[in-house]
Amino acid sequence: MTETSPSLRLFELLEILCAQGRPFTLANAVEACGWPKPSVHRMLGQLEGGGLLAREPGGRRYAPAPRLLRLAESALSAGTQQSVRHAVLRQLVADIGESCNLTALSGAEVIYMDRVESAFPLRLELRPGTRVPIHCSASGKLFLAYLSAARRGAILDGLPLTRHTATTLTDRKALEAELEQIARQGYATDAEEFVDGLVCVAVPVPAGGRRSVHSAVALQAPAVRMPLARALQQVPRLSEAAQALARTWT
Structure with missing residues (x-):
């Protein structure tokens, strides 16, 4: 894992996952970033708790939440x-x-x-x-x-x-x-x-x-x-x- 602050590491994970262009599971996330599974699991929980990611029905796959989409729209604007x-x-x-x-x-x-x-x-x-x-x-x-x-x-x-x-x-x-x-x-x-x-x-x-x-x-x-x-x-x-x-x- 890169030597960055925890907040920047969360952003880096978001960047990697959003580049996939589709909902993802924990296993997909670990494969995409190459980081330890326990760390990725914890970070996904933090992103979900912050309203940036949301789980799809069934609870296995994550997708961008409305808060993240609003942020993206603001950045584009x-x-x-x-x-x-x-x-x-x-x-x-x-x-x-x-x-x-x-x-x-x-x-x-x-x-x-x-x-x-x-x-x-x-x-x-x-x-x-x-x-x-x-x-x-x-x-x-x-x-x-x-x-x-x-x-x-x-x-x-x-x-x-x-x-x-x-x-x-x-x-x-x-x-x-x-x-x-x-x-x-x-x-x-x-x-x-x-x-x-x-x-x-x-x-x-x-x-x-x-x-x-x-x-x-x-x-x-x-x-x-x-x-x-x-x-x-x-x-x-x-x-x-x-x-x-x-x-x-x-």
């Missing part, structure tokens, strides 16, 4: 929504011609939820799941600008304002002044503050009228190909994409 969001980003990149991403606030960092790269060979490839600093990225500064004063202060109090480039803001007063401006104008920029030669513009994804911002859509481009002044001209198109993305969460 979430996958569909993710595909819709990715399609919005793809169209945005097709219109603008530069890489775009969907980000979220994760603790004191920014995490990339999705990203579509431009077709140009000169680009910075950042995969979904990548984390970037909050104080020198466009999305990060946008999130900070929309946080409550108390939460923003708590994050900045524990955050070293590390210098990444010559233009990184490492003075707290200067950063807070820019955050106030971002809150007024409704978008944020990264003027080569995280990576030399790379500019970024981020706009908030609306969140039901609340002032806080939980996600953002951003454009990222080499400054030699799209200077920041030209990237700022794309704010209206970024805002359109943000509105489309917001509808996928309603």
Whole structure:
């Protein structure tokens, strides 16, 4: 048996059994996973007790229970929504011609939820799941600008304002002044503050009228190909994409 936590082992067993595509007995389950019979018997009992598996009439064969089917439907629905969001980003990149991403606030960092790269060979490839600093990225500064004063202060109090480039803001007063401006104008920029030669513009994804911002859509481009002044001209198109993305969460 693999060295995994008990909960993950239960999930692994479910994955193996559901792949069979038909109801199964204890013997079928043992044959499919190759684990000791007493362990499999105990795990099937746990899954049945949790409402994820149910016994068919006769009591010998197990099949997915309604709770598991609802979980599968929810997962499929979430996958569909993710595909819709990715399609919005793809169209945005097709219109603008530069890489775009969907980000979220994760603790004191920014995490990339999705990203579509431009077709140009000169680009910075950042995969979904990548984390970037909050104080020198466009999305990060946008999130900070929309946080409550108390939460923003708590994050900045524990955050070293590390210098990444010559233009990184490492003075707290200067950063807070820019955050106030971002809150007024409704978008944020990264003027080569995280990576030399790379500019970024981020706009908030609306969140039901609340002032806080939980996600953002951003454009990222080499400054030699799209200077920041030209990237700022794309704010209206970024805002359109943000509105489309917001509808996928309603």
